Amino acid sequence: MTQLPKYNKNGKTTVVSKLSTRMKYTVTDFMSDFPDDDACLDWLVNYLYPHGVFCIQCDRSTRHYRIKKRKVYSCSKCGWQVSPMAGTIFHGSRTPLRLWFYAIYLMSTNKAGTSAKQIERELGVTYKTAWRMMHQIRTMMEAPDEQLEGEVEIDETYVHANTFKRSSARKRYGFDARRSGEIVVGMVQRGGAVKVWHVKAAGSRVLVPMIRQNVKPGTLIHTDGYIAYRKLPNWGYEHRWTEHGKGEYYREDSYTQNIENVWSHFKRGIRGVYRHIAPKYVGAYANEFAWRYSNRNRASMFWALMCRVGKKHKQYARGV
Numbered sequence: 629m630t631q632l633p634k635y636n637k638n639g640k641t642t643v644v645s646k647l648s649t650r651m652k653y654t655v656t657d658f659m660s661d662f663p664d665d666d667a668c669l670d671w672l673v674n675y676l677y678p679h680g681v682f683c684i685q686c687d688r689s690t691r692h693y694r695i696k697k698r699k700v701y702s703c704s705k706c707g708w709q710v711s712p713m714a715g716t717i718f719h720g721s722r723t724p725l726r727l728w729f730y731a732i733y734l735m736s737t738n739k740a741g742t743s744a745k746q747i748e749r750e751l752g753v754t755y756k757t758a759w760r761m762m763h764q765i766r767t768m769m770e771a772p773d774e775q776l777e778g779e780v781e782i783d784e785t786y787v788h789a790n791t792f793k794r795s796s797a798r799k800r801y802g803f804d805a806r807r808s809g810e811i812v813v814g815m816v817q818r819g820g821a822v823k824v825w826h827v828k829a830a831g832s833r834v835l836v837p838m839i840r841q842n843v844k845p846g847t848l849i850h851t852d853g854y855i856a857y858r859k860l861p862n863w864g865y866e867h868r869w870t871e872h873g874k875g876e877y878y879r880e881d882s883y884t885q886n887i888e889n890v891w892s893h894f895k896r897g898i899r900g901v902y903r904h905i906a907p908k909y910v911g912a913y914a915n916e917f918a919w920r921y922s923n924r925n926r927a928s929m930f931w932a933l934m935c936r937v938g939k940k941h942k943q944y945a946r947g948v
């Protein structure tokens with residue numbers, strides 16, 4: 629096997645073999661990359677200001693010094709202070725940065741989802757803190773605005789947020805419990821990303837504008853036989869559908885298996901990990917599962933999520 633020497637970001641030599649393409653970013657890698665809070669802050673500063681920290685007083689990138697024992701940097705020319713945490717999800721939090729990074733690690737890599745109880749136990753923070761951190765991290769998991777294209781599967785599903793309602797709905801509506809609970813609409817690009825939304829109703833008045841905003845015209849759309857999708861060709865889409873009600877699940881290449889996989893994964897997560905969730909957070913949880921699905925082929929899902937840390941921060945990082 630050919631082995632190529634490669635330098636990692638600390639300048640140490642690591643031997644990379646062909647196997648490395650299948651290697652995962654493990655918790656050991658995490659521990660060595662982020663041994664303490666200072667290492668986390670250094671990473672954050674380097675990531676947010678790749679061309680040096682920008683000083684708004686000097687109106688240019690200048691040398692900055694870390695102020696001892698504080699998470700603040702000071703301009704060497706004028707003394708103006710800048711906090712790299714401002715505008716990020718870490719802003720105003722007293723929780724150590726390393727615990728934040730570890731929570732991001734757990735939420736990005738646990739495919740079945742991570743419960744607030746687990747974060748509480750592993751990080752040694754209170755349940756309330758764990759819960760708040762997770763909701764902050766979920767804001768980084770929002771889907772990008774890009775439109776889906778190629779072949780897209782669209783479907784809606786009913787989610788029972790609460791354990792009690794789940795069992796009573798099952799008694800009332802049968803095992804399937806269709807047509808009760810919170811409605812989630814999903815669109816998946818075959819071989820690509822998935823986008824999901826929690827909606828109040830799923831008629832064509834809701835669905836058609838959503839599709840027009842999120843799917844490129846001319847795209848081939850696969851759905852079930854739901855009447856609300858029938859007018860899609862009027863909006864410049866090619867539409868194929870399968871009549872699930874008649875026991876038909878596969879018609880030529882028209883199937884919605886990908887989006888149904890997303891649903892079953894999401895529902896298993898709610899049932900097994902979250903137990904019950906408030907209806908108002910259904911959208912946020914659905915987004916979390918959608919983000920992991922969309923990034924499933926990334927070499928490291930942890931780094932894919934870490935790259936979104938600065939999303940809200942860009943207005944501060946002007947040093948480009």
Ligand SMILES: [Zn+2]
Pocket residue numbers: 683684685686687690703704705706707708
């Ligand atoms: Zn300055």
